[in-house]
Amino acid sequence: VLKLMKKKGTNLVLINSAGAGDIISLAGLTSPSIGHTVSNVE
Structure with a gap:
Protein backbone atom coordinates (compact mmCIF):
# COMPACT_ATOMS: atom_id res chain seq x y z
CA VAL A 1 0.00 0.00 0.00
CA LEU A 2 1.48 3.32 -1.06
CA LYS A 3 -1.24 5.65 0.22
CA LEU A 4 -4.09 5.42 2.73
CA MET A 5 -6.76 8.09 2.38
CA LYS A 6 -10.05 9.10 3.99
CA LYS A 7 -12.77 11.43 2.73
CA LYS A 8 -13.08 14.78 4.47
CA GLY A 9 -15.93 16.63 2.81
CA THR A 10 -15.25 16.32 -0.91
CA HIS A 36 -10.83 -8.21 0.49
CA THR A 37 -9.52 -7.43 3.97
CA VAL A 38 -6.22 -5.59 4.43
CA SER A 39 -4.44 -6.04 7.76
CA ASN A 40 -1.07 -6.09 9.47
CA VAL A 41 0.31 -9.29 11.01
CA GLU A 42 1.45 -7.41 14.13
Whole structure:
Protein backbone atom coordinates (compact mmCIF):
# COMPACT_ATOMS: atom_id res chain seq x y z
CA VAL A 1 0.00 0.00 0.00
CA LEU A 2 1.48 3.32 -1.06
CA LYS A 3 -1.24 5.65 0.22
CA LEU A 4 -4.09 5.42 2.73
CA MET A 5 -6.76 8.09 2.38
CA LYS A 6 -10.05 9.10 3.99
CA LYS A 7 -12.77 11.43 2.73
CA LYS A 8 -13.08 14.78 4.47
CA GLY A 9 -15.93 16.63 2.81
CA THR A 10 -15.25 16.32 -0.91
CA ASN A 11 -11.48 15.93 -0.48
CA LEU A 12 -9.29 12.88 0.12
CA VAL A 13 -6.88 13.33 3.05
CA LEU A 14 -3.79 11.15 3.57
CA ILE A 15 -3.90 9.22 6.87
CA ASN A 16 -1.48 6.88 8.67
CA SER A 17 -4.02 4.36 9.99
CA ALA A 18 -7.69 3.47 9.96
CA GLY A 19 -9.90 1.87 12.58
CA ALA A 20 -12.77 -0.59 12.55
CA GLY A 21 -15.69 0.79 10.56
CA ASP A 22 -13.66 3.48 8.77
CA ILE A 23 -14.31 3.80 5.05
CA ILE A 24 -11.01 4.48 3.33
CA SER A 25 -9.28 4.45 -0.05
CA LEU A 26 -6.06 2.59 -0.78
CA ALA A 27 -3.49 3.26 -3.49
CA GLY A 28 -0.73 0.90 -4.54
CA LEU A 29 -2.33 -2.56 -4.33
CA THR A 30 -1.22 -4.88 -7.14
CA SER A 31 -4.58 -6.63 -7.65
CA PRO A 32 -7.33 -5.05 -5.52
CA SER A 33 -10.77 -6.65 -5.27
CA ILE A 34 -13.95 -5.59 -3.51
CA GLY A 35 -14.49 -7.53 -0.29
CA HIS A 36 -10.83 -8.21 0.49
CA THR A 37 -9.52 -7.43 3.97
CA VAL A 38 -6.22 -5.59 4.43
CA SER A 39 -4.44 -6.04 7.76
CA ASN A 40 -1.07 -6.09 9.47
CA VAL A 41 0.31 -9.29 11.01
CA GLU A 42 1.45 -7.41 14.13
